[in-house]
Every structure is written in C-alpha cells, then in structure tokens.
Amino acid sequence: MSNRKIIIAAAVLLLLASPAYALKTVVSLGANLGLAPDMGGNLRSGFQENVLGVSNGIDGINRSMDGADTEKINKLLGACGGIDFKVVFATYFLFRMQANFAMNFFGGRGASLDQAENELKAEYSLWIVDIPFMLGASIPFGNIVRISLCGGMAFAYGSYSNSFKSSAVSGGATFDGWTFPWVIMLTGEYFFREDIAITATLGYYNGATDTIKSGSDYSKIDFAGFRLNIGFSYYFVNIGRKGT
Amino acid sequence: MIKALITLFILYAALCPSIRANDNIGLAAHLGLQYDVGNLSSLPGAQVSPQINVILGARVKTDIRFAFIQLGLEQSFLASEGEILNNSYGGLRKTSIQYLAFPLYGGLNFPLRDSGKFYIGAGGAWMIGSGYVKSSTAKKNLRKIVFSHGLTAGVQIRLTRDFGLYLDWELLYGDTGPVIDIDPAHDWKNFTVDYSGNRFHCGVFYYVK
Numbered sequence: 001m002s003n004r005k006i007i008i009a010a011a012v013l014l015l016l017a018s019p020a021y022a023l024k025t026v027v028s029l030g031a032n033l034g035l036a037p038d039m040g041g042n043l044r045s046g047f048q049e050n051v052l053g054v055s056n057g058i059d060g061i062n063r064s065m066d067g068a069d070t071e072k073i074n075k076l077l078g079a080c081g082g083i084d085f086k087v088v089f090a091t092y093f094l095f096r097m098q099a100n101f102a103m104n105f106f107g108g109r110g111a112s113l114d115q116a117e118n119e120l121k122a123e124y125s126l127w128i129v130d131i132p133f134m135l136g137a138s139i140p141f142g143n144i145v146r147i148s149l150c151g152g153m154a155f156a157y158g159s160y161s162n163s164f165k166s167s168a169v170s171g172g173a174t175f176d177g178w179t180f181p182w183v184i185m186l187t188g189e190y191f192f193r194e195d196i197a198i199t200a201t202l203g204y205y206n207g208a209t210d211t212i213k214s215g216s217d218y219s220k221i222d223f224a225g226f227r228l229n230i231g232f233s234y235y236f237v238n239i240g241r242k243g244t
Numbered sequence: 245m246i247k248a249l250i251t252l253f254i255l256y257a258a259l260c261p262s263i264r265a266n267d268n269i270g271l272a273a274h275l276g277l278q279y280d281v282g283n284l285s286s287l288p289g290a291q292v293s294p295q296i297n298v299i300l301g302a303r304v305k306t307d308i309r310f311a312f313i314q315l316g317l318e319q320s321f322l323a324s325e326g327e328i329l330n331n332s333y334g335g336l337r338k339t340s341i342q343y344l345a346f347p348l349y350g351g352l353n354f355p356l357r358d359s360g361k362f363y364i365g366a367g368g369a370w371m372i373g374s375g376y377v378k379s380s381t382a383k384k385n386l387r388k389i390v391f392s393h394g395l396t397a398g399v400q401i402r403l404t405r406d407f408g409l410y411l412d413w414e415l416l417y418g419d420t421g422p423v424i425d426i427d428p429a430h431d432w433k434n435f436t437v438d439y440s441g442n443r444f445h446c447g448v449f450y451y452v453k
Contacts, residue, residue: 037394037417056286142355142357144355
C-alpha cells in the first residue's frame with residue numbers, strides 16, 4: 001500500500017471516531033512506561049553482509065574462538081514510554097491514539113571477529129518515535145476492570161546506528177526512516193477510583209521501512225516487535241466503579 | 245546452581261509483602277508447547293523442519309491486590325528435531341535443544357468479575373540449556389546457562405472454590421552465544437542457539453489461600 005493511501009486510511013479512522021461524541025462518550029488521558037524486547041529485529045545491513053559475511057545482522061554477528069578476546073553482543077532490549085488518549089463510546093467501543101518513544105538500553109555492544117579473525121568491536125543502537133491510531137472494543141467486567149483490544153496503524157520514525165571496527169575493517173552508518181506499521185494492543189485497566197485506572201498494555205507492531213541508503217551502506221528499520229507498558233489512565237468522565 | 249535458586253527464592257520472598265485476607269496464593273502445574281525452537285525458520289534462506297518441544301511446568305503464584313508475582317520451574321522435552329532441509333545455512337544440519345528453566349514474573353491482574361483473572365506481566369528466566377546441535381562436520385552437546393527476559397499474558401478461570409484452569413502465553417528472549425562452527429572456512433564458533441520464542445501453557449491451578 002502506498003504511503004498516501006495509508007495517510008488517507010488514518011484520516012478516515014479519525015473521522016469515524018469523531019461522531020462518537022454524539023453517543024455516550026468518555027475520554028481519558030494516560031501515561032505509561034515499559035519494555036520493548038528485541039528492538040529492531042536482526043538489524044541487518046549491507047556492510048555486515050558484504051564485508052563481515054553476516055547475513056542475519058545481530059542474530060549472526062557473534063563469533064568466538066580460542067585465544068580471541070570476544071564479548072557476546074546481545075539483542076537490543078529497549079525501554080519505552082508514552083502518553084495515550086482514549087475515547088470510549090457507546091460503552092463498548094474504543095478509539096485510541098498514542099505518542100510513544102522507545103530506545104535501547106541493554107545489548108547491542110560487544111566484540112566479535114571479522115572475516116580475517118581479528119577482534120571486531122560492534123555496536124548497535126536504535127530509537128523510535130511512533131504515533132498509533134487504533135479502533136477496537138473495550139469490555140467492562142463489573143465496574144472495576146475493563147479489557148480492551150484495538151488495532152490500527154501508526155506513524156513510526158526510527159533512527160538506527162551501527163559501527164564495526166577491527167584492525168582490518170571499519171564501517172558504520174546511521175539510517176533514518178519512517179513508515180506506517182500496523183499495531184494491535186491488548187489492555188487491562190483496573191479502576192482504583194471512578195476516574196483513575198492502573199493499566200497494563202501488551203502491544204505488537206509489524207512493519208519496516210523500505211531499504212534506506214546511508215553512504216555506501218544500506219539497511220531497513222524494522223519496527224516489528226512486542227511492547228509491554230504499565231501506566232495509568234485518568235478519565236474525564238467517570239467510567240469505573242460507580243460510572244457507566 | 246544452588247546459589248542461583250536460593251537467589252530466586254529470596255527475590256520472590258522479598259517481592260511478596262504481607263499477604264492480605266483477600267489475596268490469593270496458588271500452586272499450578274501445566275503442559276505447554278513451543279514451536280520452532282531455536283528459531284531456525286528465521287535463518288536467511290533456510291527451508292526448515294522446525295523443532296517442536298513439549299513443556300512440563302509448575303509454578304507458585306501470589307496475587308496481591310491487582311498485582312501478581314509468580315515463580316516457576318519448567319522442563320522442555322523434544323517432540324521433533326529441527327532440521328535445515330536445503331543445507332542453506334553454512335554447515336548447520338540439525339538441532340535438538342531443551343532446557344530446564346526457573347521463570348520469575350511480575351505484573352498486573354485484572355479480575356473478570358468473580359470468575360477469574362486476566363493478567364499481563366514481565367520478567368525473565370534462568371535457564372540451563374541442554375541437547376545438541378549437529379553440523380555437517382561435528383555434533384556439539386550443549387550445557388549452557390542462559391539468562392533470558394520476557395513477557396507473559398494469560399487468563400485464569402476459577403472452576404471451584406479450590407481449583408481453576410489457566411491458559412497463558414510467554415515470550416522469552418535469550419541465547420547461548422556461539423557454540424559450534426558451521427562455517428568450514430574458519431575455525432571460529434559462529435552459530436548461536438536461540439532459546440527465544442513463544443510458549444503456550446495450559447494448566448491447573450490450586451488455590452492454597
């Protein structure tokens with residue numbers, strides 16, 4: 001699907017949500033923090049494939065041998081956080097929009113071997129900003145809990161950097177790009193009060209940019225992966241406990 | 245190993261503050277499944293017969309208001325070996341990998357009225373990997389300790405006052421680092437056994453309290 005079509009689809013989703021105000025609606029704002037394991041997928045790039053002989057990026061970068069001082073390079077584990085805006089309309093339906101930031105805080109750094117078996121210092125890093133727009137269902141269980149499932153599309157912008165240095169080879173690049181991954185989110189909300197809930201959200205993103213060129217190197221930014229966030233929501237109209 | 249186990253139990257005990265009258269403690273046992281163990285299907289160009297493992301496990305879960313902590317013990321068993329059918333990934337040919345794991349998770353519970361709970365959490369597992377990996381020239385027996393991190397989500401349904409059922413999903417990320425040479429042109433070890441992946445569990449829950 002072309003980017004233009006995706007933008008139109010997102011606009012239609014917004015328009016579809018707007019008549020919801022004519023129904024019985026409640027609106028909430030929230031914030032959350034969480035984890036994004038395996039950020040960026042395998043982070044493969046042209047330099048890794050053509051110069052280092054590694055066709056599956058960070059998944060295949062680790063090499064070791066007796067007498068070589070190598071250090072395991074772990075996959076990227078990211079921290080993420082954001083704010084969300086929700087509209088629950090007609091009791092059971094949900095429009096959700098978020099603004100999120102994620103970046104790696106663990107993994108992506110260590111020492112391997114290049115093709116000539118020299119020690120190779122490798123480093124990967126990635127940060128992502130995304131704004132998902134989703135529609136779905138929000139099911140109340142009594143007046144304490146709501147479970148919601150929604151899906152849609154996000155605008156996602158990422159910046160992926162890598163660097164590789166040994167006595168024989170040296171390379172590295174930064175790739176910046178954006179796309180519209182699809183997103184699905186499963187959320188539980190536990191209402192402490194009529195208007196405040198603690199939330200846990202399991203999200204899954206799927207999508208990658210087209211191939212991006214940076215100098216003589218090339219790569220994609222892969223937004224696919226799970227995220228788990230814990231946070232809170234404040235409802236401007238009471239929805240929990242004594243609410244709707 | 246004993247030190248690590250003691251550490252896990254101390255951590256679990258420390259994370260369990262005073263249990264209140266309405267809180268639950270439960271013991272559980274489950275059967276599980278992991279498909280594409282070792283993630284062979286993600287290897288570039290590989291046509292694979294994925295490895296499948298069956299999992300047997302037990303756990304103790306403590307619910308404290310809306311939060312939970314659970315500590316488990318899991319052993320995976322080989323149901324079918326993994327195999328690279330088109331010999332496309334260096335010399336790698338077969339995998340038969342299992343593990344003994346001690347997973348620890350914490351997260352939030354969402355009561356489904358009085359009939360059960362939906363839960364989402366994060367944590368990790370201390371794993372002892374075992375089994376073997378075969379290349380065209382060698383067979384490497386595994387005995388590796390792997391620390392993994394992951395996510396979980398599931399549903400627990402209360403059937404009687406004392407018993408319930410649960411169904412959950414666990415996604416772990418962890419690997420051994422390079423263990424075997426699958427590149428005939430070099431002397432290095434360059435294949436990493438990947439214990440990452442989805443696990444699905446179905447089990448019985450006994451409410452101690």
